[in-house]
Amino acid sequence: MIRLRSFSDTRSEPFDEASFDALFRECVADVHGYALSLLGERAAAEDVTAVAFERLFRGRGRLDARRGTPRALLFTIARNAALDELRRRRRQPLATPAAESLAAMPGEGGEAEEVERRESVRQALAALPARDREIVLLKFHGQLTGAELAQALGISESNAGTRLHRALSRLREGSLAAEEVA
């Protein structure tokens, strides 16, 4: 199993331009995926992604390693930008996922089971309350630890853990139910 995230391990290093470049390469796809899943529109997700990196770049001189990793800060910024975008446009977050937000499904063949499973996950995710859906997206796309998740959400770590556990349970139950229906 490949460990997806690694940038938080560099928290003791100075956050110079090389570090920023490494963070960009490592996280740009995750930030985009999180924003796209939350906003449901590619253009808006790209705007949020650009804004997140721009704000982080402008504030890189003030980064304090004791207050969190650059990755956690990046996803905090991305979340704020995405929520601002949602509030501005009054867009329903992933209530009815736009076609462009979905990845290209595997074609016919031996992967039909995988297609069904992903469809059931998509339905279950769409059926989740917005707050549960947001925390799942932040956890899976951002790959944040419990503490980083709490920091991004502005809540306590135990509260974040409780909410995440509840949201994942609902997602799995919803996914299983959708699979049975199918």
Next chain:
Amino acid sequence: MKVVRFPTPAERSASENQSAAIDAALNGETAGVEADALRELRADVRSLAAPLDADFERELQSRLAEWGARRGRPRRSLNARRAGLRRRLVSLPGRSLALGGAGASVAMIMLLLVTIGPLRSGHGGGPAAFSASGGSALPRPAQQHTSRSSSGGAASSEGPARADLEPPPAAASGAVSAAAPGRLQQLGASVALATSPSGVQQVADSVARVGVGDGGYVRSSHVQVRSNGPSEALLTLSIPSAKLSSAIAALGRIASVRSIDQESQDITSSFDSARRQLADAEAVRRALLKALAAATTQGQIDSLREQLNGNRASISRDRAALHAVSRRAATSQLEVTITGGAGGEAHEGLTLHRGLHDAGRVLAVAGAVLLIALAALVPLAVVGAALDALRRAWRRRRREAALDS
């Protein structure tokens, strides 16, 4: 209103354990069906989002490289600029209020310091800030401690025992205006001395010693020493006119001289008139004595004796008048005003003591101004911090509300 209770320590521990278990499973640190299912769920959720467009990634990467090359602030998009403006406007009640208060306080401090500086330097004043002529220009603050002595009544008993019929020496030279040959002048002078408040008494004593040492005396003295505020002394000396210049020079060695006023009055005619009257009276006496010697009858003798008695009294009066005029020319009145205050040592030059004193005063004033500024700033900072916290909470609430819509 939704009330969310705080988790108990046991619940907190359980939730943290759950969070740690999820992290371990997602990081591949644990094995088993549950962990595999969680990792599979993560992969499915991540795969739902369309992949990042390669063109966008390249464009963003080039912008990142451009920002890094410029080593400055990145060029902000129009939307970002609008958002920044909105952010600054929203933050006005909080942080900007505190910053504005701080700026106003600093400006107030600068204004006070700029205002106090000229006032303090002007307070010292230059020399001859006031004329001590006659002592009438002296301020007379309420007395706290006053000592007074006077010997004015003894003036007539001092001086020569009998009138000198010869004109007294024309007094003074140098600083005091010299009299023309054969003329008599009455001289007077007023000297203003400056010293520290604590040195007024000592200077007054020295001035009195100068007067007595030069063959004169202290006609009157008034010394006022205040523990808080300016002190002053006024002495009136009567000294021989010939010693007036040296006395003034001696005063200049005791303390700094702020002003010298001198006056002279020609009294030659008064002296001549008094001398003529005396000469006339003495001529009458000689004639009476001669007539008395030639008198033959008792009536003539008695009459002449009576006239001689009257003439004796007249001679005595005329001699006293001549003596008085002569003494006016022989002695001079010297009024010495001593002031001790903040500006008393204005032109004694820069000394270490004065420098330390002024530095202390400046620090005290600056401290007081800082204290006042802090008294104004602290409430402003508290209000600003509260407003800033409210603004943050309000903004977070608005963001979260976007999820509920």
